[in-house]
Amino acid sequence: MTLGNTQRTTVKKAAHKVVKDKEALYSIIDESKLAHVAFSDERGPTVIPMLAWREGDNIYIHGARNSKMLKHLKKGADCCVTFTILDAWVLARSAFHHSAHYRCAMAFGRFEVVEDNTKKAAAFDEFLEQIAPGRSKEARPGNEKELTATELLVMPLAEASVKIGRHGVNDDLADMDLPVWAGILPFRTVAGPLEPTADNSVDETPDYSAAYSGRWCE
Amino acid sequence: MTLGNTQRTTVKKAAHKVVKDKEALYSIIDESKLAHVAFSDERGPTVIPMLAWREGDNIYIHGARNSKMLKHLKKGADCCVTFTILDAWVLARSAFHHSAHYRCAMAFGRFEVVEDNTKKAAAFDEFLEQIAPGRSKEARPGNEKELTATELLVMPLAEASVKIGRHGVNDDLADMDLPVWAGILPFRTVAGPLEPTADNSVDETPDYSAAYSGRWCE
Numbered sequence: 001m002t003l004g005n006t007q008r009t010t011v012k013k014a015a016h017k018v019v020k021d022k023e024a025l026y027s028i029i030d031e032s033k034l035a036h037v038a039f040s041d042e043r044g045p046t047v048i049p050m051l052a053w054r055e056g057d058n059i060y061i062h063g064a065r066n067s068k069m070l071k072h073l074k075k076g077a078d079c080c081v082t083f084t085i086l087d088a089w090v091l092a093r094s095a096f097h098h099s100a101h102y103r104c105a106m107a108f109g110r111f112e113v114v115e116d117n118t119k120k121a122a123a124f125d126e127f128l129e130q131i132a133p134g135r136s137k138e139a140r141p142g143n144e145k146e147l148t149a150t151e152l153l154v155m156p157l158a159e160a161s162v163k164i165g166r167h168g169v170n171d172d173l174a175d176m177d178l179p180v181w182a183g184i185l186p187f188r189t190v191a192g193p194l195e196p197t198a199d200n201s202v203d204e205t206p207d208y209s210a211a212y213s214g215r216w217c218e
Numbered sequence: 219m220t221l222g223n224t225q226r227t228t229v230k231k232a233a234h235k236v237v238k239d240k241e242a243l244y245s246i247i248d249e250s251k252l253a254h255v256a257f258s259d260e261r262g263p264t265v266i267p268m269l270a271w272r273e274g275d276n277i278y279i280h281g282a283r284n285s286k287m288l289k290h291l292k293k294g295a296d297c298c299v300t301f302t303i304l305d306a307w308v309l310a311r312s313a314f315h316h317s318a319h320y321r322c323a324m325a326f327g328r329f330e331v332v333e334d335n336t337k338k339a340a341a342f343d344e345f346l347e348q349i350a351p352g353r354s355k356e357a358r359p360g361n362e363k364e365l366t367a368t369e370l371l372v373m374p375l376a377e378a379s380v381k382i383g384r385h386g387v388n389d390d391l392a393d394m395d396l397p398v399w400a401g402i403l404p405f406r407t408v409a410g411p412l413e414p415t416a417d418n419s420v421d422e423t424p425d426y427s428a429a430y431s432g433r434w435c436e
Contacts, residue, residue, distance in 0.1 A: 008261050013285055034304050038256035038265035043226050047256035047265045049302035049322050067231055084267035086252050089349050091412075095342060095357045096364040104267055124313055131307050131403070138398050139313045146314040169415040176417070180356050181424050183414040185349070188435070189407045194309075196401040197387040199394070206399050217406070 008108050009161035019162040028105040028162065029054045030130070032083040035061065039079040041072055052081065053127045057157045059107065060114075060123055062150055070151045073111045081155065082106045086187055093171045093180040100165060101184065107160040111153035117144060120152045132208040190217040226326050227379035237380040246323040246380065247272045248348070250301040253279065257297040259290055270299065271345045275375045277325065278332075278341055280368055288369045291329045299373065300324045304405055311389045311398040318383060319402065325378040329371035335362060338370045350426040408435040 003020045004010060011018045019025075029035075035052035038045060048069055050061045059081065063070050073079060088101035114120055124147075125136035142150070169182045191212040194205050209216035221238045222228060229236045237243075247253075253270035256263060266287055268279040277299065281288050291297060306319040332338055342365075343354035360368070387400045409430040412423050427434035 008264075013282065034302060036254035036256075036265050036267075036300060036302070038254075038263040038298070040258045040263045044296040044298070044326070045256040045258045045263050046226075046298045046326075047254050047300045047324075049254075049300060049320065051318055064231065078262040080256070080262070080264045082254060082265045082267060084252060084254070091350060091353065091357075093358055094360070094364075095346060095354065096360045096368070098346065098357070100269055102267065106265075108262070108264075128313060128316065132309060135309065136313065139309075139316070140311060140393055140396055140398065142312070142314045146312075150314070169418075175358055177419075178358055179420055180358065181412075181414065181420040181422070182418045183412055185409060185412055185426060187407055187409055189405050191403060191405055194399075194401055194403055196399065200387075200400045201395075202397055202399040204399070208403060 004161040006159050009106070009159055011161055011163055014163070017163045017165050019164050021162065024164065025105050025157065025160055025162045026054060028085060028103045029059065029083050032085050033131070034083065035059070036082045037061065037079055038082070039069070039072060039077050052083070053130055055123070055126055058154050059157060060127070060152060060154050061111070062124070062152045065149055065151045067151065070153060073153055074113050076110050078108070078110060080106060080108050087166070088187060089185040090167070090169055091181070091183055091185060092169050093175040093178045093182050097169070097171050099167070102165045104163045105160065107155065107157050109155045109158055111155045114152040114154055117147040120147050120150065123152055131211060132206070133210045134206065135208065138206070188215060190215050192217045222379040224377050227324070227377055229379055229381060232381070235381045235383050237382050239380065242382065243323050243375065243378055243380045244272060246303060246321045247277065247301050250303050251349070252301065253277070254300045255279065255297055256300070257287070257290060257295050270301070271348055273341070273344055276372050277375060278345070278370060278372050279329070280342070280370045283367055283369045285369065288371060291371055292331050294328045296326070296328060298324060298326050305384070306405060307403040308385070308387055309399070309401055309403060310387050311393040311396045311400050315387070315389050317385070320383045322381045323378065325373065325375050327373045327376055329373045332370040332372055335365040338365050338368065341370055349429060350424070351428045352424065353426065356424070406433060408433050410435045
C-alpha cells in the first residue's frame with residue numbers, strides 16, 4: 001500500500017495535516033464504516049453512501065445483486081472511496097480562523113466481485129463481528145440463496161491518503177487580546193443503548209459495547 | 219426545486235425509502251453540515267469532504283482561493299453533493315436481514331462563485347450563526363483581505379433526492395422464533411461541552427447549545 005505517494009494521493013493543501021500512518025488509515029475506516037463512494041457514469045459524477053468494512057488492506061461493500069451502482073462498479077470503474085469523521089468546530093477569535101477538526105481517509109481504485117459464497121459468508125461474518133461482537137455466532141447465518149442474492153465487492157487499499165485536522169485555535173497575534181471566547185466545540189458519536197424491537201422475545205440484552213470502546217452509552 | 223423527479227434523482231432501489239419532502243432535505247443538510255463532494259477531472263472521480271451550509275435552496279462551500287478542487291468546480295464542473303447521517307445498526311435474527319438506519323440527501327448541479335465581499339461576509343455570518351448562535355456578533359469579522367482570500371461557492375438545490383431508512387427489524391417469518399435478540403443499536407452525535415483553548419482569556423463560556431437541540435452535552 002502507498003499512503004500519499006501517487007499523483008492522486010499527494011495532498012497539496014494543508015500538507016501538514018497529512019498522516020502517512022497505516023494505523024491512522026485503518027482506525028478512520030474502522031470507526032466510521034460509512035464510505036462515500038464516487039464514480040462517474042453517463043450521468044456524470046455521483047457519490048453514494050455505502051456501509052464499508054475493512055479486513056487487512058481490503059475494503060468491502062455489499063448490496064443487492066440488482067443494484068445499478070454495484071453493476072457499474074463491477075465493470076471495473078474507477079472510483080474514490082472517502083471516510084470522514086467530523087470531530088469539532090474550532091472557534092477562533094476571528095471569523096476567518098474558524099475551522100474544523102476532522103479525520104479523513106480517501107482511497108482510489110477499482111472494486112472486484114467476490115463470487116465464492118464461502119468467502120462471502122466469512123466476509124459478512126467479519127462485518128457483523130465488527131459491529132456486534134459475537135453476533136455472527138448468534139444470528140441465523142446466510143443460506144446459499146441469500147448469499148447469492150447479495151453482491152460483495154472488494155477493493156484493495158492500494159492508493160490511499162489520510163488527512164487529520166487537529167490543529168486547535170490558531171488566531172492572528174493581533175487578535176489575541178480581543179474579548180472573544182476561543183476554543184473548540186467537540187462532537188462525539190455515541191452508540192447504544194440497544195433498543196429491542198416490539199416482538200423481540202429474548203430477555204437478555206446482548207453486550208456489543210466492546211466494539212464501541214469509549215463511546216458506548218448505557 | 220425538484221425532489222427526485224429527474225433521471226439522476228429517481229431512486230430505483232428501495233424506492234419506499236424515498237422522501238419527497240423539502241423539510242427532510244433541509245434537516246439532513248442542516249444537521250450534517252458535512253458534504254461529500256464528488257467531481258471528475260483528469261484523474262477520474264474524486265470525492266472530498268467539505269463543510270457545507272444551506273440558506274433557503276442554496277448550499278455553500280468555501281475554502282482557500284488556491285484550492286485545486288475549488289478551481290475545478292469554479293469552471294462549472296458537474297458535481298454531486300451528498301450528506302449522510304448513520305442513525306443505527308438494525309440487528310435482525312438472520313445475518314441477511316441486518317441493515318442500517320440512515321438519512322441521506324443528494325444534490326446534483328454545478329457550483330458558482332460568489333465574488334462580492336459583502337455577500338460573502340453575510341454568507342459566512344450565516345454559517346457561523348448556524349454552528350454557534352450569536353458568534354457572528356462576537357468574533358472579529360473578516361476584513362477585505364481575508365474575504366478576498368476565501369473562495370465562496372454556491373450551488374442551487376435544483377436537483378436533489380432524499381432517502382431515509384428507518385424500517386426497523388424485518389425478519390423472515392420462519393426466523394421469528396429463533397432465540398436471537400432483535401432490535402437496533404442507535405448512534406447519536408452529541409455536541410459539547412465547549413473546551414477553552416489554553417490561552418483563552420474570557421471566563422464566561424458562551425452558550426451555543428441552541429444550535430444542537432436535543433444533542434447538546436454539558
